[in-house]
Amino acid sequence: MAKKTKDAAKKVAPTTKTETAKPVEKPAEKPAEKPAAITAGMVRDLREKTGAGMMDCKKALTETGGDMQKAIDYLREKGIAKAAKKSGRIAAEGACAAYVSADGKVGAVAEINCETDFTANNENFRALVKKITEHIAKSNPADVDALNASVIEGKKTVNDLVTEATATIGEKISVRRFTRYATEGKVTSYIHAGGKIGVLVALSGGSDELGKDVAMQIAASNPSAIDRDSVDAAELEHEKEILRKQALEEGKPANIVDKMVEGRIKKFYKEVCLVEQIFVKDNEKTVQDILGKVKVLAFARYQLGEGIEKKQSDFAAEVAAQLK
Numbered sequence: 001m002a003k004k005t006k007d008a009a010k011k012v013a014p015t016t017k018t019e020t021a022k023p024v025e026k027p028a029e030k031p032a033e034k035p036a037a038i039t040a041g042m043v044r045d046l047r048e049k050t051g052a053g054m055m056d057c058k059k060a061l062t063e064t065g066g067d068m069q070k071a072i073d074y075l076r077e078k079g080i081a082k083a084a085k086k087s088g089r090i091a092a093e094g095a096c097a098a099y100v101s102a103d104g105k106v107g108a109v110a111e112i113n114c115e116t117d118f119t120a121n122n123e124n125f126r127a128l129v130k131k132i133t134e135h136i137a138k139s140n141p142a143d144v145d146a147l148n149a150s151v152i153e154g155k156k157t158v159n160d161l162v163t164e165a166t167a168t169i170g171e172k173i174s175v176r177r178f179t180r181y182a183t184e185g186k187v188t189s190y191i192h193a194g195g196k197i198g199v200l201v202a203l204s205g206g207s208d209e210l211g212k213d214v215a216m217q218i219a220a221s222n223p224s225a226i227d228r229d230s231v232d233a234a235e236l237e238h239e240k241e242i243l244r245k246q247a248l249e250e251g252k253p254a255n256i257v258d259k260m261v262e263g264r265i266k267k268f269y270k271e272v273c274l275v276e277q278i279f280v281k282d283n284e285k286t287v288q289d290i291l292g293k294v295k296v297l298a299f300a301r302y303q304l305g306e307g308i309e310k311k312q313s314d315f316a317a318e319v320a321a322q323l324k
Contacts, residue, residue: 038062046071052080077245092305093120094176096198098189099134104208107187108137109200110178111302115171120195125173128165129195132158136178144175176308179300190215198302204295216280217287218301223274226296231272239268274299 038061046057046068052075060080064070094113101107110133119125132147135158141147148159158175166173181187181202188211190199199215225231243264247257270276274296275288282290 038066042066042068046075050075050080056080073242076242078249079246092308093117094173094304095120095126095129095195096191096302096304097129097133097195098191098198098200099130099137100187100189101137104186104188104211105184106137106180106182107189107200107202108133108178108180109189109198109300109302110136111176111198111304112173113176113305113308114169114173119169119171119173122169124165125169128161128173132161132175133178136180140180140182144177147175147178177302179302181298181300183297185297186211188212188215190219192216192219196304198304199299201299202297204297206291206294210290210294213279213281213290214274214287214296214299217277218274218299220280221274221277222301222303223277223299224272225274226299227273227275228269231269235272236265240265243268 038058042061043054043057046052046061047054049068050057050072052060056075056078057071060071060074061068064074092113093116094111096109096111098109099107110129112129112132114120114125131152135150135152136147139147139150139152141150148157148162150158152158152161162173162175179200181200183202183204185202185204186206186208187200187202188208189201190212191197192199197219199218201211201215201218203211203214224235240261243261244257247260247264248254252260270278275286275291277287279285279287279290
């Protein structure tokens with residue numbers, strides 16, 4: 001299963017203190033907080049994520065106080081939107097890169113970020129990304145901190161190399177994340193659109209062509225699990241709750257809603273489970289059909305800038321400011 005990093009929000013119970021009540025003057029009531037302003041950009045982003053109409057998106061954002069995820073759920077519960085894509089549409093610059101050893105037994109995929117697309121296409125930056133990704137495969141660091149502290153060129157560490165590149169190129173550069181696989185079977189990679197998406201997949205065996213086909217499938221269809229057994233339990237329960245509310249919204253009797261949910265959840269599995277997806281190169285087959293007896297052991301899919309909020313700027317204003 002793909003190696004994933006998830007931060008769980010910690011809830012801290014408020015401390016309460018009981019005191020003898022004393023008569024006090026009633027404070028003036030605070031004016032009600034204004035709801036979050038719904039901008040055209042928010043409506044556009046919600047439309048892109050859900051495919052719902054503009055007015056439906058505006059209403060959903062208004063009803064949920066501008067909370068994007070709640071608005072997505074609201075639209076889905078009303079039967080207006082499809083499942084939200086988890087690839088994310090917020091972009092950050094840089095590149096995803098992959099390295100696989102000559103024997104196909106070890107491989108790594110990494111995302112390394114910079115500030116502008118100009119730098120992302122710079123030859124020196126690309127060479128740095130390639131060098132670090134190969135180093136990850138060969139040195140097997142435990143995490144990003146260990147990677148940054150590891151020696152890559154004589155006495156230099158990865159952090160030294162990144163710092164030097166930052167000084168030379170003039171932009172902040174950072175290693176964001178990586179995944180490394182080692183197997184007796186086969187490791188294959190695929191890089192899409194010059195580094196916008198990076199995929200690494202470990203198979204129990206099979207040909208190079210099969211490995212590439214599976215990696216391309218992952219890049220195109222973005223599964224979240226290998227099969228039903230590896231679907232995240234929280235993700236599954238969330239989907240079932242959405243489907244229940246959809247059925248009730250349609251006016252279905254409560255006593256048959258659960259049966260409807262079980263039927264509809266099969267479609268969900270076909271969307272998120274790699275082996276159940278329709279093969280992108282042949283819609284008459286599933287991924288399981290092309291795999292045969294070969295097993296998918298694990299996969300990782302990185303989309304450049306996924307989940308990173310990039311500051312929006314006015315380029316003309318920035319240039320004018322520099323000229324002052």
